[in-house]
Amino acid sequence: MKTKQLLFAATFLLFAEMTGAQNYQVPVSEKDEKMMEGKFKPTWESLKNYKVPEWFRNAKFGIWAHWGPQCVEGSGDWMARSLYMEGSREYKYHLEHYGHPSEVGFKDIIPLFKAEKWNPDKLVALYKKIGAQYFFALGNHHDNMDLWDSKYQPWNSVNMGPKRDILAEWEKAARKYELPFGISFHADHAWIWYEPSQRYDRLGPKAGIPYDGTLTKADGKGKWWEGYDPQDLYAQNHPLSKGSWSDGMIHQQWGWENGACVPTQEYITNFYNRTLDAINRYNPDLIYFDVTVAPFYPVSDAGLKIAAHYYNHNMATNKGRLDAVMFGKILDSEQRKALVWDVERGAPDKIVDEPWQSCSCIGGWHYNTSIYERDGYKSAASVVKLLVDIVSKNGNLLLSVPLRSDGTFDEKEEAILNDFGDWMTVNKEGIIDTRPWKVFxxxxxxxxxxxxxxxxxxxxxxxxxxxxxxxxxxxxxxxxxxxxxxxxxxxxxxxxxxxxxxxxxxxxxxxxxxxxxxxxxxxxxxxxxxxxxxxxxxxxxxxxxxx
Structure with missing residues (x-):
C-alpha cells in the first residue's frame, strides 16, 4: 500500500509539472497583465523546448549601461541599501553630503538624478564602433525605480528625476544602430534589499529614530513627494527577514530561502506586471534577471510566467520565429535548456555545450568615484583576456561601463574603451561568429x-x-x-x-x-x-x- 501511495505521489508531481498545475506558495495574479498564450507554458517541461537563437551564439560581445539614480552620490553599487547601514562608508558619505537617513533617504536622491548630459545616440554609436554586437539598458535596479514610463510604478524616470523615458530612448538608439536591445530587471529583490531602511541608529544623537523606510503616503503632506507613497519604492510594510540586522544575511537569502520574509502576492504581481509592461512596450531581444534561476522561484510561478509570456510575445512579433534570450543565474543542467545561463564576474573552466554569458564590469556596477580616483578600472588588456577566454568556452561577454549621474563616462573609461576598440577592429574576426575548438x-x-x-x-x-x-x-x-x-x-x-x-x-x-x-x-x-x-x-x- 505504501509503495502504491509513493508511486501515485510521484506520478502526480510529474503530471503537475507537465501541466502547470504545481502549487506555488504565492501564485501571481494575471488580473492586470495576462500572460500571452502560445507554444510555451509556464512549466520547465514546456520551457525546455527553447532553442538559443543563432544571432546570440554569434554575437560574443555586448555592452551594458548599468545606470540609474544610484550613480548620483558616486559611492558605488548598492548605495541605496548601504546608506542605511550605520557606520558604513556609504552611510558616512550620505550623512555628510545629504543628511541623516531618518530625514533624507534614497527617495530624496532620485530628484537629483537629472541625466543632463546623457546622449544615448552618441553612446550607442560608440559601443557599436568598439565592437558591441548587442546592447543592454537597466530597466530597474534593486532600488525599485523604473527607468521608463511605467504603468505600475509611480516612482519612475518620467514622473521624477530626468523626467524622460530612458528605456524608450535607449531602445531608439539601439534600433538605429541595428544592435539587439536588452533590458535588465533587478527590482524583485527590493523586498529584502531595502530592509535596512527599517532600521535606526544605535549610537549618537539620533539613536532610536527610525530611518525613512517605513514612511507612508500620508507622511508626504507638504513635501516634494506629496502624493507618492514611499512604500511603492521601499516596499517595507512587512516583517524583517531572519537575521536582517546582519548586513551579509541577504546573500544567504537571495534565493528566498534561509529565513527570507516571503513576499506578498501584491508585491510579486506588481513586479510581474511591470516586467510584462516593459516587454510589451519595447520588445526587447534579451532580458536579464539578477536572480537565482528566475524571479521569485520557487516560491511563486511569476518567473516562469514571465518566461512563457516573453517567448510567446517574441514569436508573435517575429512571425513565429523565436529570437529572444532570457538569462538566469545558478541554473542546473535542465534549467539551462529553458534559459541562458549567466555567470557574474567569472567563467566556468571548461567548454559549455549551450551558449552562455558572463556579465562583468570595468569598475563597480554603479559609478564609484573612489574606483576612478585610485585607478581601479580594468584595463583594456584585462577586458580582452576575459573576452577571449569566455568566447573560447562558448560564452558571450556582457560588459558594463559605468556612467556618471549626468549620463557620461569619465576620461579614464573613455581611454579604456578606445584601446579595447582598437584591438577589436583588428582582431574581432577571431571573436565574432566563431565557435569553440576541440579544447578551449x-x-x-x-x-x-x-x-x-x-x-x-x-x-x-x-x-x-x-x-x-x-x-x-x-x-x-x-x-x-x-x-x-x-x-x-x-x-x-x-x-x-x-x-x-x-x-x-x-x-x-x-x-x-x-x-x-x-x-x-x-x-x-x-x-x-x-x-x-x-x-x-x-x-x-x-x-x-x-x-
Missing amino acids: GEGPIAESTVPMNAQGFNEGTYNKATSKEIRFTQKDKNLYATVLAWPEEKQVIIKSLAKGNTLYPGKISKVELLGYGKVTFTRTNQGLIINMPDKQTNKIAPVFKIK
Whole structure:
C-alpha cells in the first residue's frame, strides 16, 4: 500500500509539472497583465523546448549601461541599501553630503538624478564602433525605480528625476544602430534589499529614530513627494527577514530561502506586471534577471510566467520565429535548456555545450568615484583576456561601463574603451561568429581547476593570465589562437598543434598574425613554433589565424 501511495505521489508531481498545475506558495495574479498564450507554458517541461537563437551564439560581445539614480552620490553599487547601514562608508558619505537617513533617504536622491548630459545616440554609436554586437539598458535596479514610463510604478524616470523615458530612448538608439536591445530587471529583490531602511541608529544623537523606510503616503503632506507613497519604492510594510540586522544575511537569502520574509502576492504581481509592461512596450531581444534561476522561484510561478509570456510575445512579433534570450543565474543542467545561463564576474573552466554569458564590469556596477580616483578600472588588456577566454568556452561577454549621474563616462573609461576598440577592429574576426575548438586553450590556468563561487566571481584568476595562456576559436575552416598577453620571447609555442598531436592531425599551410600578415613557423614534436615579428603590432594580445 505504501509503495502504491509513493508511486501515485510521484506520478502526480510529474503530471503537475507537465501541466502547470504545481502549487506555488504565492501564485501571481494575471488580473492586470495576462500572460500571452502560445507554444510555451509556464512549466520547465514546456520551457525546455527553447532553442538559443543563432544571432546570440554569434554575437560574443555586448555592452551594458548599468545606470540609474544610484550613480548620483558616486559611492558605488548598492548605495541605496548601504546608506542605511550605520557606520558604513556609504552611510558616512550620505550623512555628510545629504543628511541623516531618518530625514533624507534614497527617495530624496532620485530628484537629483537629472541625466543632463546623457546622449544615448552618441553612446550607442560608440559601443557599436568598439565592437558591441548587442546592447543592454537597466530597466530597474534593486532600488525599485523604473527607468521608463511605467504603468505600475509611480516612482519612475518620467514622473521624477530626468523626467524622460530612458528605456524608450535607449531602445531608439539601439534600433538605429541595428544592435539587439536588452533590458535588465533587478527590482524583485527590493523586498529584502531595502530592509535596512527599517532600521535606526544605535549610537549618537539620533539613536532610536527610525530611518525613512517605513514612511507612508500620508507622511508626504507638504513635501516634494506629496502624493507618492514611499512604500511603492521601499516596499517595507512587512516583517524583517531572519537575521536582517546582519548586513551579509541577504546573500544567504537571495534565493528566498534561509529565513527570507516571503513576499506578498501584491508585491510579486506588481513586479510581474511591470516586467510584462516593459516587454510589451519595447520588445526587447534579451532580458536579464539578477536572480537565482528566475524571479521569485520557487516560491511563486511569476518567473516562469514571465518566461512563457516573453517567448510567446517574441514569436508573435517575429512571425513565429523565436529570437529572444532570457538569462538566469545558478541554473542546473535542465534549467539551462529553458534559459541562458549567466555567470557574474567569472567563467566556468571548461567548454559549455549551450551558449552562455558572463556579465562583468570595468569598475563597480554603479559609478564609484573612489574606483576612478585610485585607478581601479580594468584595463583594456584585462577586458580582452576575459573576452577571449569566455568566447573560447562558448560564452558571450556582457560588459558594463559605468556612467556618471549626468549620463557620461569619465576620461579614464573613455581611454579604456578606445584601446579595447582598437584591438577589436583588428582582431574581432577571431571573436565574432566563431565557435569553440576541440579544447578551449592551453597554459597553467587552462590546465588547472578554477572553481566558481556561487554565481561566478572567479574572474580574478583569468585577469592574471600571461603569455603562457593561449585560447582557441574556429570559423570557416580557420583556427584562431590568441595569446592572452604579448610575449616577450621571439617565438610562440602552441603545444596543442604539435606534430602528431591528434587534436590537429592535418597539415598547417599558413599562419597569419592579424594586423600584420604572414609569419614563419615550424612544426615539431614540441609544438607549432611561430616566429614573432620584430615590431609589436598591438599592446594587448596577438591573434594568429591558422590554415
